Amino acid sequence: MQTKTIKSGALLSASTITASMMLFAAPVQAEDWRGWNIHPPGYPNTVALEAFAEAIEEDTEGRVTARVYNNAVLGDQPDAIEQTRSGALNFANFNMGPMGPIVKETNVLSLPFIFDDVDHMHRVMDGEIGERFADALAEQNLIALSWFDSGARSLYNTEKPIKTPADVEGLKIRVMNNDLYVDMIESLGGNATPMAYGEVYQSLTTGVLDGAENNYPSFESSNHYEVVGYYSLTEHLIIPECLCIAKSSWEALSEEDQEIIEAAAIEASEMQRQLWVESSEESKQKVLDAGVEINEVEDKAEFQELMQPVYDDFIAENPELESLIEDIRSAS
CATH class of the missing domain: 3.40.190.170 (Bacterial extracellular solute-binding protein, family 7)
Incomplete structure (x- = not known):
């Protein structure tokens, strides 16, 4: 709850305060x-x-x-x-x-x-x-x-560059705890693993995970780049804050x-937003200097097409939100 500080030079009893408030306007x-x-x-x-x-x-x-x-x-x-x-x-x-x-x-x-x-x-x-x-x-x-x-989130892993959905098949990928993210990775053939953020680094080093997904600043500040060799610009999630x-x-x-x-x-x-752009560039350069291989994804349409079942299931469960999805996609 919010707390308010009584500006007074002495401690007052509750009754005294009440009486004072009745006589004078409170500061x-x-x-x-x-x-x-x-x-x-x-x-x-x-x-x-x-x-x-x-x-x-x-x-x-x-x-x-x-x-x-x-x-x-x-x-x-x-x-x-x-x-x-x-x-x-x-x-x-x-x-x-x-x-x-x-x-x-x-x-x-x-x-x-x-x-x-x-x-x-x-x-x-x-x-x-x-x-x-x-x-x-x-x-x-x-x-x-x-x-x-919060930038665009992309896939990174310890095994290989991800250029097509087939490259995700079989990889154990950490996601945030949301069924949509689980469905997203599984639609690409990967094994989605919801996990607390703080556990990811160790899990990557031990092989419990093959990879995860995040933006450049988080990839760098979490030190995941130290144990991951490949960052692929799928840019599959762009989530505002x-x-x-x-x-x-x-x-x-x-x-x-x-x-x-x-x-x-x-x-x-x-x-x-301006600091984010600058930070992303700095983080990108840092992970490149550390030897991480960064690759563009030439055809994101292949990834997007595989997301249709995710959208279909979401709309089936939330039909009242279909128009909102359409409005976002059509917004110029």
Whole structure:
């Protein structure tokens, strides 16, 4: 829950405070906000979130103060989602992948190849369709103020370059814990293995896994490139992230401060996206220098065609979301 600090030179009894409040107008007090972040210091998202915290404190003239807690020290993402929904946390940067169990509509964003490229994702999320996702999040007490980038996720493994779906056959690939990701890998003939992120490095070294999938910065910062020789640009998942505010925290703000904080969130998103591009290039060069072989996938259509059963099953289970899928795919 949010806590408010009583600015007083002496300790007062509850009855004295109550009497004083009846006689005098209460002074304006700062809201002390706590923000959740899964990433380490220096990561693009972390830098942008910390800039957001500094901006809202300065621009609200101290009416809202904020601190970002990095490295998921306040809990993993599912816990943090619940804490933010309840108002125990005030803001957070959430990936939409694990959001599906809470906000059904966000599962659409986890469909493989739903976006043509990262620029397509930005256009969709910054426009009317992004507002639809924000409305769905708001129904679950999460106010999405802006959308962060998380790049394109590609396959990497210890065995060989992946150039066609046949190259995935039989490989044990780690995925995030989502049935869509399991279905995606199995549709390519691989063996999908949901696993905690922190267990992947050891599993790659011991052969429990043959590979995994992620973006350049995560591939590099996790040190997976140290034990994996091949990174193949399938770019099968492009999943946006939100800068979300707890609905209770948002509604407690004045209209003026809401405008200030929304503007700061949009600036943070612009910063994060630029830092993401720079970080991706730096990470790519680092893994190349370490000897990782990076290959383009010349014909992604082969991969995309094999995803049709994934889409068919998803639409059969969620027919009300078919139009949303069509709108995303047709968005220019």
